Amino acid sequence: MFATRRATQAAFGALQSRSFSATAANATKVAVLGAAGGIGQPLSLLLKLNPRVSELALYDIKGAPGVAADISHINTKSIVKGYEPGAEGIKECLTGAQIVLIPAGVPRKPGMTRDDLFNTNASIVRDLAKAAADACPDANMLIISNPVNSTVPITAEIFKSKGVYNPKRLFGVTTLDVVRASRFISQLKNTDPANENITVVGGHSGATIVPLLSQAGYSLEGSERDEYVKRVQFGGDEVVQAKGGAGSATLSMAMAGARFAESLLKAAQGQSGVIEPTFVDSPLYKDQGVTYFASNVELGPNGVEKIHPVGNLTDYEQQLLDVCLKDLKGNIEKGQKWAQENPGN
Numbered sequence: 001m002f003a004t005r006r007a008t009q010a011a012f013g014a015l016q017s018r019s020f021s022a023t024a025a026n027a028t029k030v031a032v033l034g035a036a037g038g039i040g041q042p043l044s045l046l047l048k049l050n051p052r053v054s055e056l057a058l059y060d061i062k063g064a065p066g067v068a069a070d071i072s073h074i075n076t077k078s079i080v081k082g083y084e085p086g087a088e089g090i091k092e093c094l095t096g097a098q099i100v101l102i103p104a105g106v107p108r109k110p111g112m113t114r115d116d117l118f119n120t121n122a123s124i125v126r127d128l129a130k131a132a133a134d135a136c137p138d139a140n141m142l143i144i145s146n147p148v149n150s151t152v153p154i155t156a157e158i159f160k161s162k163g164v165y166n167p168k169r170l171f172g173v174t175t176l177d178v179v180r181a182s183r184f185i186s187q188l189k190n191t192d193p194a195n196e197n198i199t200v201v202g203g204h205s206g207a208t209i210v211p212l213l214s215q216a217g218y219s220l221e222g223s224e225r226d227e228y229v230k231r232v233q234f235g236g237d238e239v240v241q242a243k244g245g246a247g248s249a250t251l252s253m254a255m256a257g258a259r260f261a262e263s264l265l266k267a268a269q270g271q272s273g274v275i276e277p278t279f280v281d282s283p284l285y286k287d288q289g290v291t292y293f294a295s296n297v298e299l300g301p302n303g304v305e306k307i308h309p310v311g312n313l314t315d316y317e318q319q320l321l322d323v324c325l326k327d328l329k330g331n332i333e334k335g336q337k338w339a340q341e342n343p344g345n
């Protein structure tokens, strides 16, 4: 039993700071949109375990009050409330939120690319972004719904159209790529994954995902290198295949989303030097027409504090980056154009 308790504590150790407790001064309302889904439920659970969160607001088109009632019995201090679907529910859910996580939308089935989700998820994200732009224009927006390379630019266009766009507060959550890249190298090298932190740059689909192993001091060669990179780039497909039509990564994504939210909370609550790769409005490749890009970003009380350049690359990594930039440009422009042509009601 004690072993079980120790294992549970270790599992949540990265998410919890036991000495930290939200006070009136740093009270933080976090909203999850799509909270009753495969990602939304475990993500909400992990946020309930985070002492930096004082209020958890859950919204979905179905089932959020039930998820909230369940999670609210967990013996941590934060208040949890689930909201009914509709304009009033989403407005109340979002009012006063400092962080909004959006995992609402459909997941992939085998044989689909993330871009195949565009037609369904673009309008879901647009409508939720509109509600957020009205109710909590200063919140940090964390976009999980795929295709992230397009849903982040869609969110930006909506905020721009309402005159409240702040590029420092919009994040595409690419943390799962970092988590996978770190776990997969630890399997190859027999190291502790907790000590690995592989930087992953670019975007969040296939060839746009570029792991930078050389910066962690690793140099894989030949087929071992190619297989590693392919596994990081197509890790999502591995899960989609294994689930056989029942969706894509949910549990690992919930962990990754909770980790990114925790990093933002730490930075917002005064911790310096908090750095995570994330897909943001970025100057790095704007001269090549790529207006959003994931690289290491230092987080602070105002969101994005400093966007780090990608740093030194091997010739091989440079080749991966060149392919990434080409794909990424198309994904971004597709989202921007769609949002401009489909402003919704």
Ligand SMILES: NC(=O)C1=CN([C@@H]2O[C@H](COP(=O)(O)OP(=O)(O)OC[C@H]3O[C@@H](n4cnc5c(N)ncnc54)[C@H](O)[C@@H]3O)[C@@H](O)[C@H]2O)C=CC1
Residues within 6 Å of the ligand: 033, 034, 035, 036, 037, 038, 039, 040, 059, 060, 061, 062, 103, 104, 105, 106, 107, 108, 117, 121, 124, 127, 128, 143, 144, 145, 146, 147, 148, 173, 174, 175, 176, 177, 204, 247, 248, 249, 250, 253
């Ligand atoms: N960024 C990343 O690394 C990852 C992103 N994803 C993406 O996250 C999204 C969600 O995946 P799952 O949770 O597995 O899907 P899911 O289908 O299990 O859950 C989605 C939830 O969104 C809700 N929803 C749909 N329309 C909504 C709306 N207008 N307002 C509020 N809620 C709404 C649904 O009712 C459902 O509960 C997918 O697009 C998936 O591709 C998945 C894994 C990793």
Ligand SMILES: O=C([O-])CC(=O)C(=O)O
Residues within 6 Å of the ligand: 107, 108, 114, 146, 176, 235, 236, 237, 239, 240, 248, 249
């Ligand atoms: O593969 C998918 O569709 C879900 C996802 O983004 C991931 O697992 O990285």
